[in-house]
Amino acid sequence: MVVSGMGLCCPIGMTAAQACASIRAGITRISLHAAYRCLPPPEDMEVEEDANILRAGVVPGLEDDLEGSQRLLRLALPALQGLFSDSKLSRRDVSEGALLLALPLPDPAVSGWALSQRFARELFRCSGVGDWGKVVTLEAGAAGVMMLVEQARMLLANRSIRFCILLALDSYLSVDRLTWLDKARRLHSPRNVDGFIPGEAACALLLEHRRTAEARGVPLRGVVGPMAAGTEPVAVDSGRWSTGAGLCQALHPLLRAGWGEAIGEWTLCNLNGESYRAREWGLVQARLAKSLKATRKLQHPADRMGDAGTAMTAILMASACHAFSRRHAPAPVALVWVASDDDSRTALLLRAAHAVP
Structure with missing residues (x-):
């Protein structure tokens, strides 16, 4: 797809x-x-x-x-x-x-x-x-x-x-x-x-x-790869810090998806300035350090345009696909992860269409 x-x-x-x-x-x-x-x-x-x-x-x-x-x-x-x-x-x-x-x-x-x-x-x-x-x-x-x-x-x-x-x-x-x-x-x-x-x-x-x-005869912007989901036991409205478990659950299968060694090198996400999400991402990076590629490029557009909630996921996908189609993507694979205000966490891989036979 x-x-x-x-x-x-x-x-x-x-x-x-x-x-x-x-x-x-x-x-x-x-x-x-x-x-x-x-x-x-x-x-x-x-x-x-x-x-x-x-x-x-x-x-x-x-x-x-x-x-x-x-x-x-x-x-x-x-x-x-x-x-x-x-x-x-x-x-x-x-x-x-x-x-x-x-x-x-x-x-x-x-x-x-x-x-x-x-x-x-x-x-x-x-x-x-x-x-x-x-x-x-x-x-x-x-x-x-x-x-x-x-x-x-x-x-x-x-x-x-x-x-x-x-x-x-x-x-x-x-x-x-x-x-x-x-x-x-x-x-x-x-x-x-x-x-x-x-x-x-x-x-x-x-x-x-x-x-x-x-x-x-239309340009191919990006190839949609595997997706995985997780459930965070401590939601943002609980008054407590995230455990990072739900996001780890979503990311772990993608690191074994066979899409190359660069997974995580370019990451797009919906970090929005709240310390709850920043701490969650920090926990995940520590726990998956052996399998998650060190992030060279981390993009979170909410700091430029505000948090757009539900629309943010599609914006992240569009941003990755635009970079692929213009040949200025910082890595061959884009890792996209998002956290909802409820307990849902999901992650997805994207790849440039010209890199896939």
């Missing part, structure tokens, strides 16, 4: 090529969010004036007060349109394909948006594309996106559809969600330095058999 088309909408790019080039160049776009003010720090803490204004990764052109499912819809449409343009697919082709829709995890704020019941229908109405051969909707979180990649692999193997479009999207930038995160001490602010900068994005990937893509 290969990635043969991409579309992306995020704070540092409105197309996949633009966003991936920005990630490689280290371009940052974090701005002040005028619609939300963080909870104030203690009175005895010296802070600058207006220091409780939230810093966030906001997609250009989206109003700060745009909320919930409507904000997600405004992210999804350009990403989906970009993929169709990039992959040379037409609306007539969708009856032979599957749409795999990865939505945010249903936290206390998102649960009220009723995304699993309404979002796909709204997306079809606004995009004018709705006659899909198959539609799968999953409130996935970052780790769940890779589960949909595996579902795409099974659908293509069964020859029930010709291609799959994976559309992953998320936004933390609704006032109700920001309020919940702030009270939980997850947002980065003067009150809580051990937090993440919230962001938003939508990323679409076209997944199909290599021979199908070659027959259509």
Whole structure:
């Protein structure tokens, strides 16, 4: 299975090529969010004036007060349109394909948006594309996106559809969600330095058999390798440090996958500034030191655009595939791992298409 088309909408790019080039160049776009003010720090803490204004990764052109499912819809449409343009697919082709829709995890704020019941229908109405051969909707979180990649692999193997479009999207930038995160001490602010900068994005990937893509005459961006999953017994909202067990469980099978000796040399992940995840990665590196290649290039775009939640997994995959296709990847194999806000951990290998016969 290969990635043969991409579309992306995020704070540092409105197309996949633009966003991936920005990630490689280290371009940052974090701005002040005028619609939300963080909870104030203690009175005895010296802070600058207006220091409780939230810093966030906001997609250009989206109003700060745009909320919930409507904000997600405004992210999804350009990403989906970009993929169709990039992959040379037409609306007539969708009856032979599957749409795999990865939505945010249903936290206390998102649960009220009723995304699993309404979002796909709204997306079809606004995009004018709705006659899909198959539609799968999953409130996935970052780790769940890779589960949909595996579902795409099974659908293509069964020859029930010709291609799959994976559309992953998320936004933390609704006032109700920001309020919940702030009270939980997850947002980065003067009150809580051990937090993440919230962001938003939508990323679409076209997944199909290599021979199908070659027959259509489109560039092959990357070959999708094995995936593995794990379960972390201590979630981020527990108030305790991660044990690293779930991520070790996800990574260990990939180190024995027979994809060469460079696994881990180039790693892309969703580290987001929270010490919980940083400590988790440190534990994993120590425990798997004998089999995990020393990381020469570690990429975590959340420090440039904010944490985009569920969309982050697809962004990491797109960034690796873009580097492969432009021949500037730092290693022949990319290791992608992600941690969701629940107990899910997943990891995946990608390789340049030109390196595979």
